[in-house]
Amino acid sequence: EAGVTQFPSHSVIEKGQTVTLRCDPISGHDNLYWYRRVMGKEIKFLLHFVKESKQDESGMPNNRFLAERTGGTYSTLKVQPAELEDSGVYFCASSLSLLWTPYQETQYFGPGTRLLVL
Amino acid sequence: SQKIEQNSEALNIQEGKTATLTCNYTNYSPAYLQWYRQDPGRGPVFLLLIRENEKEKRKERLKVTFDTTLKQSLFHITASQPADSATYLCALDISWYSGGGADGLTFGKGTHLIIQP
Numbered sequence: 001e002a003g004v005t006q007f008p009s010h011s012v013i014e015k016g017q018t019v020t021l022r023c024d025p026i027s028g029h030d031n032l033y034w035y036r037r038v039m040g041k042e043i044k045f046l047l048h049f050v051k052e053s054k055q056d057e058s059g060m061p062n063n064r065f066l067a068e069r070t071g072g073t074y075s076t077l078k079v080q081p082a083e084l085e086d087s088g089v090y091f092c093a094s095s096l097s098l099l100w101t102p103y104q105e106t107q108y109f110g111p112g113t114r115l116l117v118l
Numbered sequence: 119s120q121k122i123e124q125n126s127e128a129l130n131i132q133e134g135k136t137a138t139l140t141c142n143y144t145n146y147s148p149a150y151l152q153w154y155r156q157d158p159g160r161g162p163v164f165l166l167l168i169r170e171n172e173k174e175k176r177k178e179r180l181k182v183t184f185d186t187t188l189k190q191s192l193f194h195i196t197a198s199q200p201a202d203s204a205t206y207l208c209a210l211d212i213s214w215y216s217g218g219g220a221d222g223l224t225f226g227k228g229t230h231l232i233i234q235p
Contacts, residue, residue, distance in 0.1 A: 004161070033222050042122075043162070043207070045222025059222060091161050106152075107223065109161030 004110035012116045018080040021113045025094030032075050038088040082117045120145045122226035130232045139193040139229045141208030147186040148210040153193050156205045198233045205230045
């Protein structure tokens with residue numbers, strides 16, 4: 001079974017440009033999460049989709065970040081315009097449905113996209 | 119908001135010894151706590167989950183304890199091997215108590231474990 005995949009693996013862009021990151025979750029996983037790790041800091045939660053709906057986007061840094069999950073399958077995270085502080089590693093994770101359980105299922109992480117904004 | 123502290127940024131252990139990593143959290147006790155392993159250039163990989171009503175959980179050479187009084191979890195690797203060298207992350211999910219307001223995981227910075235042959 002394929003794991004969570006992310007594209008691209010690396011991206012180097014200039015300040016002010018736009019970058020779109022893609023995440024393909026494990027097939028059948030309703031939950032999809034985006035996280036980011038800035039150098040020297042801990043991994044931080046950005047947002048959570050349940051199928052195509054945004055469950056929680058309280059971790060999104062600002063309105064330059066836009067996440068979508070059309071059709072409830074893959075997700076994209078667009079940064080427009082990119083700033084220097086957006087550099088870091090962006091992880092995507094997925095898990096099975098949360099319905100009818102008080103405990104969250106295990107999250108399976110992708111390898112991450114390393115973004116460098118110059 | 120919940121904060122997590124992991125005992126040290128790096129830990130050097132001799133092969134064959136037991137490695138013990140510490141995770142402390144600051145606010146209310148979570149419904150459960152998770153440990154992940156991360157290798158360079160890769161995403162975190164789930165290892166163990168321990169619930170608030172469990173004192174200890176084991177999986178092969180791994181053991182996790184959870185003390186809600188101390189607000190602490192300990193992660194042990196017995197008979198450590200060089201292949202165990204990696205960064206180990208402690209993570210909490212508070213969504214159950216927050217009513218869905220924070221569904222993601224809160225991570226510590228991690229402890230970089232080095233097992234020396």
